[in-house]
Amino acid sequence: MKIDSKNLHEMSNTVRADALRAVAAAKSGHIGIVLGAADIITMIYTVFLNPARDRFVLSAGHGSAMLYAVLKLSGYNVGDLKSFRQIGGPPGHPEFGIDGVAATTGPLGQGVANAVGMAIAAKHNKTGGRVYCLCSDGDLMEGVAQEAIGFAGRYGLDNLVLLWDNNGLSIDGVAQVDKNVSMRMRAAGWTVRAADGTDMNELYDAISAPAAGPLFVRCDTTLGQGASVSGTARAHGFALGEGEVENLIKHLDSAAGRDLWRKFARGHKRTEKIKYANVPRVSVSQKKVAMSTREMSGEYLAAVMKNGADIIIGSADLGQSTNMRIPGVREITADNFSGRYINYGVREHAMAAIMNGMAYAGMRAAGSTFLVFSDYMRGAMRLAAISGLPVVYVLTHDSIAVGQDGPTHQPIEQLAGLRLIPNMNVFRPCNMAEVAWSWQTALSEVNRPSCIVLSRQSIAPVGDAVVGEIKFGAYVVYKSGAARAKMTIIATGAEVPLAISVAQILGGAVQVVSMPSVGHFRAMEKKYKDKILAGTVVAIEASSTAPWFEFADIVVGIDDFGLSGAPDMVYRACGFDAEKIASAIRTKIKHV
Secondary structure (H helix, E strand, O other): OOOOHHHHHHHHHHHHHHHHHHHHHHOOOOOHHHHHHHHHHHHHHHHHOOOOOOEEEEOOHHHHHHHHHHHHHHOOOOOOHHHOOOOOOOOOOOOEOEOOOOOOOOOOOHHHHHHHHHHHHHHHHOOOOOEEEEEEHHHHHOHHHHHHHHHHHHHOOOOEEEEEEEOOEEOOEEOOOOOOHHHHHHHOOOEEEEEEOOOHHHHHHHHHOOOOOOEEEEEEOOOOOOOOOOOOHHHHOOOOOHHHHHHHHHHHOOHHHHHHHHHHHOOOOOOOOOOOOOOOOOOOOOOOOOEOHHHHHHHHHHHHHHOOOOEEEEEOOOOOOOOOOOOOOOEOOOOOOOOOEEEOOOOHHHHHHHHHHHHHOOOEEEEEEEHHHHHHHHHHHHHHHHHOOOOEEEEEOOOHHHOOOOHHHOOOOHHHHHHOOOOOEEEOOOOHHHHHHHHHHHHHOOOOOEEEEOOOOOEOOOOOOOHHHHHHOOEEEEEOOOOOOOEEEEEOOOHHHHHHHHHHHHOOOEEEEEOOOHHHHHOOOHHHHHHHOOOEEEEEOOOOOHHHHHOOOEEEOOOOOOOOOOHHHHHHHOOOOHHHHHHHHHHHOOOO
16 A cells, blocks of 8 residues: 555644644643654554554553544544643543543553553454554553563464654653663564654554564654754653744644545544443352352352353453352463453453453453452552443452461452542452342443452351342341340451351340441441441451541451461451450440
8 A cells, every 4th residue: 555655744743733732722741742753643543543443542641632633633522622631621641431532541551551451352352453552661661561561472462553652761861661672572472663753654564564463663753853852851741932832833734734634534423432241140049158258259250151241351360269260261362362261460450451451442351369469450440440441350368367378468458448449349248149249230330340359268157138238338237136226346248257246245236237338338328327337336347447437436457467377366366356356345335
């Protein structure tokens, strides 16, 4: 195919002009990537991208003005660029939900992994779609990008093109990328090519030639090309005077460029909202013997998958431990993408970001690891919550009862931290009824991610006589006597049987409340909350204490790191013993 490089340059200069206007209006933003990389994004949108099946991800999200300019010129409704970076206008970094924006990016490295997830989804769904991702030097310095790059190479994603805006600079000066990025990429299993990032013919040849596996194109550019700060770290942000910006816009803008964009934009339509597949609910029996909630979760998920649920599940090399490796569910491999299980390897952060990519592509995804390692995933989890992606995180080994692996593997503050993320479901179930509800709720979401937090150790059976109230996030699971309770003991997960034992020792009018979802309970009306939180309120959970004072007068938790030893011994040594807890409560209140 012969391309018209002169016309493409006219179009890319129009992109530069419009993006500069947006940055100038905001008096804030990033001019370096706009001036240096506009030819690359123009080439992708006008020559390669098929909006019906392909996706473009701007991992270098600080170039949002450039992306918005291209989208607006292409016919998408991104809002008024004069209100760029202002309340109600296009935000400072790309956000999913804006017409034409494929992913929320800005925290560097995330978009690279998102693109990998989109490429996996396209392979699995056999859409024939390709994914193009523009990344910066900064993206390639981030660990999540390198995790995802290694994953993509192993899976041979030949529908993925990663374009590196190689200008050699970042905010603090010379970009601290690898000594030889191309060598690293080849070692990871990528086809590597190079092009002048402003030469349309070189770009076209590098991108269009067939590649074995994922394609990495080093696009050599100059940061802030054409500006007085060109080729310096100052060009990254907005370091130009108004006069220079006006002159640049006047020089770059042209009637010819705008006319070419008008002709190009005629076939583009507004992005359709994603519709996630409905997942059938399945019935499971309540357990009458002690059992870990991770095992219960595995049983429920196996039943869901057997019913043909359209979900991609997986784990960061812990599928057996997290009970996510479901017998009979075929694994996705480089030779066969029709399976429904992914072994991400020891790549927790990439797993979470790749799942985001699959969700951006309209797929339901669930991935698993230990709760303590959710710290590695947090950046991607936060973006899932911001973007409203219904991904599911199965987080097992949820407390100090992990035992002999010691404090490094025993979560303390993680539950509280996850519950603090806006728009994030966090479930910690105590029995099969709660496990099933947690999964059913998570898989029915369309705009919110969910954490299902599960025990390694077995939990004594807990009744579910009021199972209908689980959906309120908290309900009375045990009550002594018919009178209104003078004390309520709240517990979650593995601590619910412990709380019942404490109540039985204390005697009197005491009720125990299981609270599998703090968030759902918080959303309830005051009348229900008052019913559930009767009398003096005690909270028991093997994690940080401070958040529980929202509901409780007395909190039994753990605010230090754990110990290495047998699980039951560690549990008791850290204060989770019914007799000790009951005695401590008696010393604090007089009416029990």
